[in-house]
Amino acid sequence: MEIDDKEIEKLADLARIKITNEEKKELKKDIESILSYVSEIQKISSDMPDNRFNNSELVNVMREDGQPHKSGFYSEKILGEAPQREKDYMKVKKIL
Amino acid sequence: MIKIEELNIQSAHNHLVNGDFSAVDLVKECIRNIDEKNKDINAYLEVYEDVLKQARCADERIKNKENVTELTGIPIALKDNILNEEKKVSAASKILENYRATYDATVVKKLKDAGVVFTGRTNMDEFAMGSSTENSAFGVTKNPHDTKRTPGGSSGGSAAAVSIGGAIASLGSDTGGSVRQPASFCGVVGLKPTYGAVSRYGLIAMGSSLDQIGPMGRTVSDVEIMFNAIKGKDEMDSTSAPDKQENKKLDGKMKIGVPMHFMDGIDEDVLENFNQSVEKFKSLEYEIKEITLPNVKYSLAVYYILMPAEASTNLARFDGVKYGLHKDGKSLIEDYFETREDGFGTETKRRIMLGTYVLSSGYYDAYYNKANAVRNLIRSDFDKAFADVDAILTPTSPTPAFEIGKKSDPLSMYLSDIFTVQANLTGMPALSIPSGIVSRDGKELPVGLQLITPHGREDILFEIGKKL
Numbered sequence: 001m002e003i004d005d006k007e008i009e010k011l012a013d014l015a016r017i018k019i020t021n022e023e024k025k026e027l028k029k030d031i032e033s034i035l036s037y038v039s040e041i042q043k044i045s046s047d048m049p050d051n052r053f054n055n056s057e058l059v060n061v062m063r064e065d066g067q068p069h070k071s072g073f074y075s076e077k078i079l080g081e082a083p084q085r086e087k088d089y090m091k092v093k094k095i096l
Numbered sequence: 097m098i099k100i101e102e103l104n105i106q107s108a109h110n111h112l113v114n115g116d117f118s119a120v121d122l123v124k125e126c127i128r129n130i131d132e133k134n135k136d137i138n139a140y141l142e143v144y145e146d147v148l149k150q151a152r153c154a155d156e157r158i159k160n161k162e163n164v165t166e167l168t169g170i171p172i173a174l175k176d177n178i179l180n181e182e183k184k185v186s187a188a189s190k191i192l193e194n195y196r197a198t199y200d201a202t203v204v205k206k207l208k209d210a211g212v213v214f215t216g217r218t219n220m221d222e223f224a225m226g227s228s229t230e231n232s233a234f235g236v237t238k239n240p241h242d243t244k245r246t247p248g249g250s251s252g253g254s255a256a257a258v259s260i261g262g263a264i265a266s267l268g269s270d271t272g273g274s275v276r277q278p279a280s281f282c283g284v285v286g287l288k289p290t291y292g293a294v295s296r297y298g299l300i301a302m303g304s305s306l307d308q309i310g311p312m313g314r315t316v317s318d319v320e321i322m323f324n325a326i327k328g329k330d331e332m333d334s335t336s337a338p339d340k341q342e343n344k345k346l347d348g349k350m351k352i353g354v355p356m357h358f359m360d361g362i363d364e365d366v367l368e369n370f371n372q373s374v375e376k377f378k379s380l381e382y383e384i385k386e387i388t389l390p391n392v393k394y395s396l397a398v399y400y401i402l403m404p405a406e407a408s409t410n411l412a413r414f415d416g417v418k419y420g421l422h423k424d425g426k427s428l429i430e431d432y433f434e435t436r437e438d439g440f441g442t443e444t445k446r447r448i449m450l451g452t453y454v455l456s457s458g459y460y461d462a463y464y465n466k467a468n469a470v471r472n473l474i475r476s477d478f479d480k481a482f483a484d485v486d487a488i489l490t491p492t493s494p495t496p497a498f499e500i501g502k503k504s505d506p507l508s509m510y511l512s513d514i515f516t517v518q519a520n521l522t523g524m525p526a527l528s529i530p531s532g533i534v535s536r537d538g539k540e541l542p543v544g545l546q547l548i549t550p551h552g553r554e555d556i557l558f559e560i561g562k563k564l
Contacts, residue, residue: 008449011449011452011453011456012449014452014456015408015436015445015448015449015452016412016415016429016432016433016436017433017436017437017440017445017448017449018433018434018436018437019437019445023442023445026442027445027446027449030446030506030507031446031449031450031453033505033506033507034400034450034506034507034510035450035453037396037397037400037507037510038397038398038400038401038463038467039397040394040397041394041397041398041401041466041467041470042462042466044391044394044466044470044473061334061335063331063334074198077198078198080196080198081195081196081198081418081419081420082417082418082419083416083417083419083420083421083422084417084422090417090418092417092428092431093427093428093431094428095428
């Protein structure tokens, strides 16, 4: 299982993780060895009845919209955990 | 003089109700044990400052005979990934170091209603990713039986807390063995309930098709009492399921299946201990039957594809905006990169990257879809086996507690979950029970035995477990 540097960089980018060159080397080595281990499932014939996680006991659980809680009831508590806020908003850098 | 090591929930409850000692006395004894031992063991990340206040409330309830349950006044430790309102909950990660829970997990609410005394929060592998509690951002937890060794993981702190008498019972979470393996390493009992039996509302998620909250305690009865207190359908967790236990009945002589083909390469002493346990069950008039689980050899591979896939998805929420750590970059997207670089530990980054890989276009079918298909095969192996036996018996872990720092290669760490991941992949309940000791370097180390039963049959686990 070979993964090149570009692929590791792309994964880190998709995962929103900044990695150093040192980490890149380590991650490359570890991920290659884990992937070569988990690839043993490729040995099983792909000719299987169903290729998805699918069994009769798993169904979507839906519910009707119920009574919402009072507007703002939890706001203070939740905003209290935000690293940066402005009034009743979480604050982020501008994106446009 | 109270000795926590000699108490169980039932006996402590009787003493509390009879007035032999108070809930305050009881929790003070736990705190004395913590003060004495936690500096070496690091089972607790925090002892709650209001423990005595909680204990006084419990004493008041007992005095007034007001809603007294078996758990009223019983000291319970919480794994650091279960939300307890207004208390810190960090999942042993720097990214949540100063986070305070904004609500109670359903299990916490249920136990508060029952009147327990929450002693504090216990150490774990960061985000429950690990089998040794070495991946915590707040230091390693050590095994109380030999401090050179790990307590197992990821709920290592919760197992060690019970083992040192820092609580009578505790809660952990189990995604691939994280309650059962540390229970076996620390000589306590640990249950991974049926998927959906216990609400996960307020559990910091890792692998959502695998995670369950599970109790740990000194005896099977303690774990049963805890399970009965926390189980049940919860409208706040749509994956929770109604309990159908009442309709069931245990009948006659039970049959236990043993997959001997699965024991290749395990520690010799663990195997010998396992064989002794099998003999013991025979002498207890259980019928032992050798069974075959043809696809079980693929379990770890399936698990180490699905779990990182789900974890990478769940951990996308940590962005430095809503809660937890925030590191500043030049732009919003750089804020994400900086925050996640600084906040996540190595194993967490590794699993996020791996999960991102198996879910990425081009690899999705070969890994993620294929793993789900094999997951179904494994489940059908178990279903077939359970057509003929009532429970399946394996060791909990292929080795006794291993030394700290010995499994620096991630793959060798993953292999320690060889017997435990199946219960998570199939959603079936499993119980680890202490089954004896083995000697290593002059120390006596506990080993554990695992029982697995069909969905919803925790009753069989408790029934057989109490016999051992």
